[in-house]
Amino acid sequence: MKISYQWxxxxxxxxxxxxxxxxxxxxxxxxVETVESGAYDHVLDLDLTTNRPDCLSHLGVAREVAAxxxxxxxxxxxxxxxxxxxxxxxVSVQITAPQLCxxxxxxxxxxxxxxxxxxxxxxxxxxxxxxxxxxxxxVTNFVLMELGHPLHAFDLDKIDACRIIVREASKGxxxxxxxxxxxxxxxxxxxIADQNRxxxxxxxxxxxxxxxxxxxxxxxxxxxxxxxVSVRKTAKELGMHTEAxxxxxxxxxxxxxxxxxxxxxxxxxxxAGGEVLLGVVDVYPRPVSRATIFLRKARIxxxxxxxxxxxxxxxxxxxxxxxxxxxTSEGWEVALPTFRLDIEREIDLIEEVARHFGYGNxxxxxxxxxxxxHCRPEYLRDIPIKEKLLHLGYSETFTYSxxxxxxxxxxxxxxxxxxxxxLSSEMGVMRTSLVPGLLGSLxxxxxxxxxxxxxxxxxxxxxxCCHQPxxxxxxxxxxxxxxxxxxxxxxxxxxxxxxLKGDLEALLSSLSVPVxxxxxxxxxxxxxxxxxxxxxxxxxxxxxxxxxxxGQLHPEVCDAYKIRQPxxxxxxxxxxxxxxxxxxxxxxxxxxxxxxxxxxSIIVDQTIDYGRIEATIKSLGLLEIQKIYPFDVYKGEDxxxxxxxxxxxxxxxxxxxxxxxxxxxxxxxxxxxxxxxxVGAELRS
Numbered sequence: 001m002k003i004s005y006q007w008x009x010x011x012x013x014x015x016x017x018x019x020x021x022x023x024x025x026x027x028x029x030x031x032v033e034t035v036e037s038g039a040y041d042h043v044l045d046l047d048l049t050t051n052r053p054d055c056l057s058h059l060g061v062a063r064e065v066a067a068x069x070x071x072x073x074x075x076x077x078x079x080x081x082x083x084x085x086x087x088x089x090x091v092s093v094q095i096t097a098p099q100l101c102x103x104x105x106x107x108x109x110x111x112x113x114x115x116x117x118x119x120x121x122x123x124x125x126x127x128x129x130x131x132x133x134x135x136x137x138x139v140t141n142f143v144l145m146e147l148g149h150p151l152h153a154f155d156l157d158k159i160d161a162c163r164i165i166v167r168e169a170s171k172g173x174x175x176x177x178x179x180x181x182x183x184x185x186x187x188x189x190x191x192i193a194d195q196n197r198x199x200x201x202x203x204x205x206x207x208x209x210x211x212x213x214x215x216x217x218x219x220x221x222x223x224x225x226x227x228x229v230s231v232r233k234t235a236k237e238l239g240m241h242t243e244a245x246x247x248x249x250x251x252x253x254x255x256x257x258x259x260x261x262x263x264x265x266x267x268x269x270x271x272a273g274g275e276v277l278l279g280v281v282d283v284y285p286r287p288v289s290r291a292t293i294f295l296r297k298a299r300i301x302x303x304x305x306x307x308x309x310x311x312x313x314x315x316x317x318x319x320x321x322x323x324x325x326x327x328t329s330e331g332w333e334v335a336l337p338t339f340r341l342d343i344e345r346e347i348d349l350i351e352e353v354a355r356h357f358g359y360g361n362x363x364x365x366x367x368x369x370x371x372x373x374h375c376r377p378e379y380l381r382d383i384p385i386k387e388k389l390l391h392l393g394y395s396e397t398f399t400y401s402x403x404x405x406x407x408x409x410x411x412x413x414x415x416x417x418x419x420x421x422x423l424s425s426e427m428g429v430m431r432t433s434l435v436p437g438l439l440g441s442l443x444x445x446x447x448x449x450x451x452x453x454x455x456x457x458x459x460x461x462x463x464x465c466c467h468q469p470x471x472x473x474x475x476x477x478x479x480x481x482x483x484x485x486x487x488x489x490x491x492x493x494x495x496x497x498x499x500l501k502g503d504l505e506a507l508l509s510s511l512s513v514p515v516x517x518x519x520x521x522x523x524x525x526x527x528x529x530x531x532x533x534x535x536x537x538x539x540x541x542x543x544x545x546x547x548x549x550x551g552q553l554h555p556e557v558c559d560a561y562k563i564r565q566p567x568x569x570x571x572x573x574x575x576x577x578x579x580x581x582x583x584x585x586x587x588x589x590x591x592x593x594x595x596x597x598x599x600x601s602i603i604v605d606q607t608i609d610y611g612r613i614e615a616t617i618k619s620l621g622l623l624e625i626q627k628i629y630p631f632d633v634y635k636g637e638d639x640x641x642x643x644x645x646x647x648x649x650x651x652x653x654x655x656x657x658x659x660x661x662x663x664x665x666x667x668x669x670x671x672x673x674x675x676x677x678x679v680g681a682e683l684r685s
Contacts, residue, residue, distance in 0.1 A: 002128040003061050005042035007146070011062035014069050018042035024068055029355045030055060041127050051342040053250035057148025060339070067319040067356050076147065076259065080266030080276050087277040091156065091220055095283050096167040100190045101202065102288070104166055104224045105257040106281040107265045108156060112136065112274035114214050121271070130243075135271045136212045136219055139264050141243075148339075149223060149252055149260040150244035152192075152200060156220040158210045160194040166202065166224075167193055176208040177201065177240075189234045190226060203231040203248035204240055219274075221264055223257035253339035254288050288338055295349045296331040303350050305365060308357065316356050322349065378473065381578045382458065385475070388510035392503050394454045394477065399437025401460070402427035410557075411435040411531055414463035430462035430469070434476030435531070435569060442478055443561055451565065452481025458574065475577070477503065477550075477570040480563070497536050500550050500568045504540060512582045518542045519611055523549065531557050532569075540572075543580055548572035588655070595626065595653035596664050600672075601684040606635070606644045608679050613646065616678045617671055624659065624667065627651040645684050 005018050016024060022032035022044055031047045046055065054060040059076065066073040087108040095101050117125075117138040125132055130141050140151040156162060169185040175198045176182050183201075185191065190202035199210040203226035212219065231248040235241060258280050265276045295317075301307050314324050317334060322343070326333040336343055343349060354362075386396065404426045408416050416429035431437065434457050445453045455478050460471045483499050486492035505515045520538040528537055529549070537551030550570035558567055604613070610630050617628060632647040639645060650671075652664050675681035 001046040001048055001056050003044045003046060003058060004124065004127045005044065006040075007058045007124060007127070008062050008065060011059055011074050012066045012069075012071050014065055014071055016069065018044065021065070025061075025064065027358065027360065028064065028068060030061070030064055038127065040123070043127055050250055053247055053252065053341075054148065054339045056247050056250070057144075058146050060148055063320065067316060070315075070319070073319070076263060078259065078262040078266055080262055080269055082278045083275045084278055086279050087281050088279060090218075090277055091159075091162045091164060091281055093164045093281050093283045094166070095285070096165060097190060098285060100168070100227045100230045101166045102225050102227075102286065103254055103257055103282070103284045104164070104222070105261055105283070106164065106223070107221045107261045108277040108281075109219045109221065109265060109268055109272075109274045110217065110277065112217060112219050112268060112272040114212060114216050114272065118271065134212065134214075136216070136268055139267045139271065140221075142267070143260050143264045144243060144247075147256060147260050147263060148247060149256040150203070150247055151260055151264055152206050152222040152244070153212050154199065154206070154210045154220040154222065155212055155216040156218040157216070159199060159220065160196045163195050164220075164222075165193045165195065167191060169198060173198055175199075175201065177205045178208050178211050179205065180208065183238055186237060188230075189237075190230050192222070201234060201238075201240075202226050204235055204238075204245045205242055217274075219268065219272075221261055221268075223261040225252055225254040225257060251341045253337075255338040258282060290336040290338065292325060293334050293336065293343075293346055293349060294331055295334055295346055298330070299346060300350055300353060303347070304354055304357075304362065306363060308353070312357075313353055316353060317349070320352060320356070322352065378574070378578060384510045385507060385577070386458070388507055389456050389477075389503075392454070392506060394456045394479075394503075397438065397441040397455045397457050398459075399434075399441060399457060400427060401431050401462070403429060403431045403436050405429045407436045408432045411529070412461075412463075414461075415465075417462045417464050417469045432461050432463050434459060434461060434474050434571065435478075438476050438478040438569070439561060439567075442480065442567070443563070446480070446563060452485075454479045473574040475548075475570075475572040475574050477572075478567065479503075480565055480567040494566065495568060497538075497550075497552055497568060500570055501538070504550060504570060504572075507577075508542065508580075511577070511580060512585065513542065513580050514583065518547075519615075521611060522609060530554070545576040545579060546573070547576050591653055591655055593654055593656075593658045595651050596659055596661075598650045598652065598664065598668060599631075599647060600650065600668070601632075601645055601647040602672075602675060602681040603639060603643050603645050603684050604679055604681050606642055608681075610646060610648075612679060613648070613675065613681070616675055617650075620670060620674055622667055622670075624652045624654050624663075625650060626653045 018035050022035050026032050032044050033047045034045045036043045036045065048055050055064065063073055090108045091106055093104050093106055095104055114134050114136055117132050117135045121138055121142060122132045125138060125141055128145055132138050136153050140153050144150055169187065169189040169191045171187040173185045174182060175185060191198040192200040192202055198207065200206040226248050228249050228251050231245055235245045235249065261280060269276050297310065300313065314327065314332060317324055317332065321337050323335040324332045325335050334349060402419065402423065405416060405428050408429055408431055412432035414432040416432050418429050422428040438455055438457055441455055442453050457476050459474065461474050462469050462471055477500065479495050479500060481495060482492055483495045484490060484493040501520060505518065508515055508518055519541050523537060523539050528534065531554050533552040533554050537549065539549050540547045548571050553567040553569055614628050628648060628650055630646060630648040634645040652659055652667065672683055
């Protein structure tokens with residue numbers, strides 16, 4: 001929006017230089033991008049937010065300048081002489097789409113002489129980038145830039161039956177606009193029509209057949225209010241953008257139609273001659289009445305952090321034409337003008353006071369806090385988990401909760417929650433798994449040459465359930481690359497499944513949960529997610545709760561992401577981790593008596609996993625067994641079909657005395673008999 005420095009002077013007397021004015025406006029929230037210096041004037045180029053259409057005019061900006069410098073705002077001159085007959089006898093107006101046009105006002109001027117505009121009007125328009133056309137059209141553009149309300153001038157002699165109908169277009173109707181384009185209209189577009197055809201696109205552009213020409217003698221001036229959404233949709237569909245549509249799309253002032261018509265009619269009478277017919281044809285079926293807002297003094301102090309002089313607040317509101325109706329000891333009752341649709345609540349009024357008080361004038365004090373801090377229950381539980389992951393070498397990552405539907409279905413069978421207004425097609429649904437985000441973070445590092453990556457993310461996943469989305473708090477881990485880089489002391493060792501398994505055991509230890517309580521079991525074929533590599537995947541459970549799943553990503557998944565090395569992933573249900581019972585901590589003295597180690601190798605069915613074997617041994621309740629750990633698994637031709645051999649070490653030790661060979665041998669016999677009975681084990685010779 002271009003604003004003339006001299007033009008502002010018509011509305012308010014101020015002494016600030018153009019650059020100082022630009023700085024002061026910017027500091028008050030009306031951003032000025034540049035100040036252009038010309039031969040006779042300076043032009044300020046404003047970068048306005050869409051909620052401030054009131055500043056799309058010199059009057060609107062002058063109102064801000066008057067409030068800034070404490071100067072009076074001059075009234076708009078509406079000097080016009082009316083004559084009989086009444087305008088209502090020369091033109092009729094009918095609105096058949098009141099939901100799209102809430103007000104339509106018109107004036108009629110007879111006996112005009114269309115000619116070039118005088119020099120002062122040409123200079124004013126050219127200073128803000130508008131090309132002069134003729135005295136009638138130039139007056140409507142002048143009033144647009146001065147008051148901010150779009151007007152349109154019709155040649156009334158070209159309007160059939162002198163009748164204006166504001167209606168929705170029919171599908172396929174055509175209109176040649178004043179730019180010479182033949183446009184095909186869609187049903188629902190709002191048009192200005194006579195009794196036979198459309199003559200203008202409401203709020204956007206007039207028609208070529210009814211435009212002002214050198215032969216025009218009777219002018220119909222239109223001032224209206226059109227629905228912003230309707231104007232925006234029509235302009236977008238037809239690929240049009242005009243000074244009028246720019247304002248109507250943001251919300252014009254419904255109370256300004258007659259004011260703008262009077263100003264324009266008076267100028268046309270001066271510059272083009274003719275007679276302004278008596279009165280305004282004003283179709284306004286439901287006048288707008290805005291509710292008042294009560295602005296509390298205490299709320300201003302609470303939000304701004306300072307106590308302002310009540311007289312200064314009241315004066316400022318009145319200068320901005322936010323009229324104070326009633327003053328009490330608690331605050332002010334304020335009437336809202338129709339040109340400030342952005343002000344709807346008390347906090348909006350406080351913002352107006354704050355920006356004109358000056359953001360730089362606020363003291364740099366911390367706000368006073370009367371409450372107290374409460375941590376979320378899971379926050380304290382997260383601390384040991386995140387600290388342990390940090391010590392294990394993991395870095396935390398944060399990813400979007402929005403993912404593409406194809407990607408989320410690849411990593412979860414849960415029904416995703418679609419977004420009504422997604423940012424893009426790649427962010428169309430809420431995530432049902434953390435794996436897509438973790439893979440994306442890994443990939444960004446991998447593609448930049450970082451081949452060893454350890455990442456984790458704690459966050460929510462979402463899925464549809466009975467028309468109501470459900471949320472679950474999850475922890476995801478991902479690692480790839482080398483657990484040990486090659487050096488002079490040892491060779492390179494890539495990450496393996498058991499590195500990730502060990503990290504989860506370390507997490508349990510950080511929560512003071514005995515690692516022996518955890519069970520890692522192979523999921524059944526129907527339980528195993530398809531993106532895990534068969535045979536390198538396990539479920540983790542503890543104290544009867546399923547804690548999650550871990551394993552190696554399927555090579556096909558890695559190929560799809562162009563990752564040329566194994567990737568390991570864990571997906572953990574944090575709620576189940578939080579519910580784990582932590583036993584009371586106990587301490588025991590260092591054993592004083594020697595331990596006896598025995599190795600056993602047994603043959604079992606290949607379907608029997610080691611976890612079941614260890615649990616069977618522990619079920620005997622032999623307190624002397626201090627450790628059990630496997631050291632070899634063998635599947636060979638010398639074993640029966642469907643069998644495997646598992647070798648493990650047993651460490652026997654008493655805290656009260658030295659064990660003897662006979663006791664240990666007796667316990668070994670009991671263990672072998674129990675294994676034979678429970679899992680069908682046989683001692684391998």
